[in-house]
Amino acid sequence: MRVGFFINPRAGYGVILNRKGSDSLPDIDPNLSTSVTVGKKFLNGVRDLGIHFLVPSGIMGSEELDALGIKDYEVTSFPGKNTDASDTVSFIRSLKKMEPQLIIFCGGDGTARDILSAGTGNVPVLGVPAGIKMESSVFAISLQHAIFITREITVSGTVETVVGEVVDIPESDLDTLHPSPKFYGELTTPNSQDMVSSPKLDFYQGNREGIVDYVIETMDPSINYIIGPGSTCKSIIARLGKETGLLGFDLVKAGEVLESDISEQRIYELADKGSCKLVLSPVGGQNFLLGRGNKQISSRVIKALDFQNVIVVSAPEKLTYTKRLYIDLDTSASITIPRYIRVITGYGMFKIVELEG
Template sequence: MTLFHLGLIINPLAGLGGPAALKGSDGVAAEALARGAEPRAAQRTRIALECLRPLAERIEFLTFPGPMGGDLLAEMGFRHRRVGELDGETTSAADTRRAIECLQEAGVALILFAGGDGTARDVCAAAREGQPVLGIPAGVKIHSGVYAISPRAAGELARRLVEGGLVRLAGGEVRDLDEAALRDGRVAARWYGELTVPEEGGFMQQVKQAGMESEELVLAELAAWLEDTWEPGVRYVLGPGSTLHGLAANLGLQTTLLGVDVIEDGRLIATDVTEAQLFELVDGHPARLLVTAIGGQGHILGRGNQQISPRVLRSIGLDHLRVVATKRKLRTLEGRPLLVDSGDPALDEAFPDAVRVWAGYKEELLYPVGHL
């Protein structure tokens, strides 16, 4: 009988910080244990593996020794092989990354991993593109879309795969909060990448969305995205408004709230420019234009940013314009289009039917545009 090979990795420290009121477990596992927290990752993994008991004769697990999988599989009686070695008595993120590499080298069909968003980041750092993985939720923070909605759901998905059921693969986002900032009362998170995950029915959770979108969080994410994608030698024109002012502040730049500013190579090279000054800066020079929408109204050009004139727009190019707006701001439009009123009807007519809107880290929306 041909065996189906599954990988298993458990982060035994995942989830410790929750009961200890530490907002997470990254870097504080010892403190959490001192406060009386009890490891729960293995127990949650056990729930997932119980779904596979009826198929035990058809499965061979590959795993890391001790608390990272070997102990639990031996206790449950599953056939398994141990790959790799732990660095020390306490497991680490490096162990997780090394385990992923070993399991991939062994050619497992699917890697099950138990943890939280920090674990997902470690998996993402080591997983090859296209390697199927599936998270068993065991951490304090579960924002990433690479986890099943419950340990039992993870087990059911793995069971379907072993039984030969059709399981679609999709990209799942890896996101994580900065726990140190969270403990200081600040919310800061970012996108770390994507993993290939099975996607079937209602088994997989969506990327966590708070009931109320955090403007501060979105601006931090947008700043991180912009900083990651600066084009050397390109001039970035930032229009007025609190959205772009806040984005720049997250980059450590002091722009003018109600003016137009220009950034190049991460430096502020001109502030509160006039239309003539702006045209001189972008004419014949590669440039990008970032504007925001007026909440409730939707104007992106022609209201408060007349420095961005028709000749400036033509010099930059409409294909180099991006709107920066949170989803909350877009919802205030109640489905109405974004508006342009450049003062040049021919230019307004030349706008596409929809423009790209930056709404979060590597999150682009397509939103309709109209003109007056």
């Protein structure tokens, strides 16, 4: 099978700088690129399938294949040292005469937009989640799900397809109080239950007052609370008299908002000291608890906190059709994911939901 494959080395890099996107970053250090790490893990997971890879040269493709000792590849484009969106477009266009059966990329929503702008015809596209913003329905649920989909397609030799939506939040909107994703177009994707089924949906949130009341009334004044992104969590912040960005994390203690838009490093420092709890709400439509929309929560943060100190809140409407919540974290720190977690859905009201990670 001929597969177009590339890595956007900038994808996910913004987390290091406490940015909510990576599209407009200056020069990056390839050794710190999370997408390169994800790309290598993906390639290692499919190396035995006899795939003939069509790749860009350098860090976007051939370097990783060489590092893993994978020889069956062909270079079709030659990006510059400091890669950008134009290199993605050039690579996708270079594939048209090569007739790949599948295009696989490691990146985020911005990368998916670049692929869309280049045009892929009807070649199915599979996204390996490696960015900060990943709300498009062109991504596998996780790295392992992407490996499984690829193995399934390669063994069968055919790809059943469906249309996936490409959505993104423009970087100019990321630091506004109420950013929202915009629809850019559609790509053909594999039809698999291991794909993200839909972009983030705007749910009727119902009456959040009960959730907010319960969380605030049960807060221990001696404990630091890290309040996550999303409208439900931000209702807690609003009740405490502040208005902060929808996508950021805030620090609350003894009923006061002490810090806003805090970084992964700051969250880890607080978690590592103990006496800290994390308040999160799942991403509507995608059913992710961790790994989408909250990249500031890394595996080392969860290891320091432990799941017993994770408080999950959600309007009941958001959970109506939710069988499980997904967790897609980096594997730099070993964590144990419980089988179930309790979700606060109202004042003193709970739902037990299965976790998958």
